[in-house]
Amino acid sequence: xxxxxxxxxxxxxxxxxxxxxDQKTRVAAYCRVSTEQDEQLNSFENQVTYYxxxxxxxxxxxxxxxxxxxxxxxxxxxxxxxxxxxxxxxxAGKVDLVITKSISRFARNxxxxxxxxxxxxxxxxxxxxxxxxxxxxDSTGELLFxxxxxxxxxxxxxxxxxCQWGIRSLFKQGVLHLNANRFYGYDKDxxxxxxxxxxxxxxxxxxxxSYMTGVSPDVLARKLNENGVPxxxxxxxxxxxxxxGILQNEKHNGDAILQKTFTADFLTKKMVKNEGQxxxxxxxxxxxAIIDKDFWSAVQMEIARRREYLQxxxxxxxxxxxxxxxxxxxxxxxxxxxxxxxxxxxxxxxPVKVWMCGQRYKEKGKIxxxxxxxxxxxxxxxxxxxxxxxxxxRKDFLPGWEAQTQSDNxxxxxxxxxxxxxxxxxxxxxxxxxxxxxxxxxHCEVEPMGVIDFFFLDGSQISICIDE
Numbered sequence: 001x002x003x004x005x006x007x008x009x010x011x012x013x014x015x016x017x018x019x020x021x022d023q024k025t026r027v028a029a030y031c032r033v034s035t036e037q038d039e040q041l042n043s044f045e046n047q048v049t050y051y052x053x054x055x056x057x058x059x060x061x062x063x064x065x066x067x068x069x070x071x072x073x074x075x076x077x078x079x080x081x082x083x084x085x086x087x088x089x090x091x092a093g094k095v096d097l098v099i100t101k102s103i104s105r106f107a108r109n110x111x112x113x114x115x116x117x118x119x120x121x122x123x124x125x126x127x128x129x130x131x132x133x134x135x136x137x138d139s140t141g142e143l144l145f146x147x148x149x150x151x152x153x154x155x156x157x158x159x160x161x162x163c164q165w166g167i168r169s170l171f172k173q174g175v176l177h178l179n180a181n182r183f184y185g186y187d188k189d190x191x192x193x194x195x196x197x198x199x200x201x202x203x204x205x206x207x208x209x210s211y212m213t214g215v216s217p218d219v220l221a222r223k224l225n226e227n228g229v230p231x232x233x234x235x236x237x238x239x240x241x242x243x244x245g246i247l248q249n250e251k252h253n254g255d256a257i258l259q260k261t262f263t264a265d266f267l268t269k270k271m272v273k274n275e276g277q278x279x280x281x282x283x284x285x286x287x288x289a290i291i292d293k294d295f296w297s298a299v300q301m302e303i304a305r306r307r308e309y310l311q312x313x314x315x316x317x318x319x320x321x322x323x324x325x326x327x328x329x330x331x332x333x334x335x336x337x338x339x340x341x342x343x344x345x346x347x348x349x350x351p352v353k354v355w356m357c358g359q360r361y362k363e364k365g366k367i368x369x370x371x372x373x374x375x376x377x378x379x380x381x382x383x384x385x386x387x388x389x390x391x392x393x394r395k396d397f398l399p400g401w402e403a404q405t406q407s408d409n410x411x412x413x414x415x416x417x418x419x420x421x422x423x424x425x426x427x428x429x430x431x432x433x434x435x436x437x438x439x440x441x442x443h444c445e446v447e448p449m450g451v452i453d454f455f456f457l458d459g460s461q462i463s464i465c466i467d468e
Contacts, residue, residue: 026064027055030086030100047101055099064095087116090125102131184232184246185290194251194287201290203229207246208291208299212414214326214438216318217243223323240317247303253296254289294410301411309443313339326438327379333357334447335371342376355379355446374446378466380432383444386454386462387436388428397423397460404458412459419458 029051067086126137185204186194221238319328331340340355353376362368404416450467
C-alpha cells in the first residue's frame with residue numbers, strides 16, 4: 001500500500017502579542033541613569049520625555065507606561081524598583097512590547113539581560129533596543145543580544161575599574177573619598193573638604209566623654225534613642241555597633257585612613273574590609289578635629305582594656321544598665337574567679353538585693369562555689385570606705401598621679417588627671433555615689449573572711465574588711 005501524507009494546517013495563535021494587527025500594541029518604555037549628577041539627570045528627563053512623545057505619536061501604539069529608575073546602577077536589578085514593577089506588569093498582561101534606549105540601559109549584567117529577555121519572550125513580549133536595532137522576538141535577535149549584553153557587562157567592568165583606579169590615585173595623594181551623608185560629625189564643603197557639623201559634633205563629644213566615665217556603648221545607644229537624637233539617616237536609630245564605630249573612627253581626631261574598604265565585585269557592588277589586600281594611606285591632620293588626639297588615643301586604649309577584661313571573664317558586654325548598676329560584671333569571686341551576679345532574695349521584711357557567685361548554683365539543687373553571698377548594702381558600704389581611704393591618703397597618691405600625667409601612655413595620663421580632679425574635694429562620702437563607681441572602679445574581688453579588694457582605674461588598690 002502506498003504511503004499517504006495528509007497536510008494539517010497550523011492553527012496555533014501567534015505568541016508575540018506585539019505582532020497582533022487587530023488592536024493597538026501596548027508599549028512600555030524603560031529609562032535609567034546610573035548617577036545623580038546634573039548632566040545625567042537631564043539625560044534621564046530627556047529619555048522620559050522622548051519615549052512619552054514617541055509612543056503617543058505612533059497610531060499603532062498605546063502607552064502602557066514609562067518606567068524610570070533614577071540614579072541606580074545597572075549591574076543588578078535588585079534595587080531597581082521601577083524595572084521590577086515593569087516586569088510584574090508584563091507578567092500581569094498589561095504590556096505587549098518594551099522599548100529601551102540600549103542594552104546598557106536595560107542591564108549591564110549579562111545574566112540579568114538574558115534572564116529577563118527570555119522571561120518576557122516566553123510571554124510573547126519583545127524588548128526593542130533602539131541603539132542596537134535589536135528586537136528580542138526576531139530570529140537573529142537572541143545571538144546578537146547575547147553578544148552585545150556581554151559587551152555591556154564588560155564595559156561596566158571597565159568603568160568600575162577606571163573609577164577605582166581614579167579613587168586610588170586620589171588616595172595616594174591623600175585626597176579623601178567619603179560620603180559625608182553616612183559619616184556622623186562632619187559635612188563636606190564646596191571643595192570636598194570635611195567641615196564640622198556642630199550639632200552632630202556635640203553628640204560625638206558626649207559619646208566619647210560618657211564612654212570614659214564607664215558607661216557601656218549599648219547604654220549610650222539606648223539613651224540616644226530614648227531622647228530622639230537623629231543619627232546619620234536623620235532618624236534615632238542608634239545601635240551598639242554605631243557607637244563603637246564613632247568611638248574608633250580616627251577621622252574624629254582630624255586624621256584619615258584611606259581605603260579602609262574596597263569593592264570586591266563590580267556586579268554585586270559588595271564592599272569588603274581591607275585587611276591588607278590593598279594599600280592604605282594614613283593622612284595626619286587632614287581636617288579640623290572634634291576630639292583631641294590624646295583623648296582619642298586614651299579612648300582607644302580604654303576600648304582595648306575593656307575588650308581584654310571581657311575576654312578574660314568570658315563576657316560579651318559590661319552590662320545593659322551600667323548607668324544605674326555600675327557594679328555589673330565588676331564584682332569578681334575571690335574563691336573561683338567567676339563573676340558575681342545581682343539577685344533578689346525574698347525575706348520576711350521584704351525583698352533584699354544580694355550579690356553571689358555565678359557558679360554557686362551551677363546545677364539545680366547543688367552548691368558549686370563555696371563563696372558566701374554579699375548583701376548589696378555591704379558592697380556599697382565597702383566602696384564608700386575604700387574611696388574615703390583614698391581621699392584620706394591623697395597626699396601619698398599625688399606624686400604618683402603627677403608623674404603619671406607625663407606618661408606616654410595616654411590612658412594612664414588621662415586616669416591620673418581624672419583622679420587628681422575627683423579627689424580634689426576631700427570631703428568624705430557618707431553614702432554610695434554610683435556615678436563615682438562607674439568613673440573610677442576597674443573591678444573588685446570578694447575574698448573569704450569578709451575582705452573586698454577594690455582595684456581602681458588609676459592602678460591603686462585598697463582592701464576593706466567588712467566584718468569588722
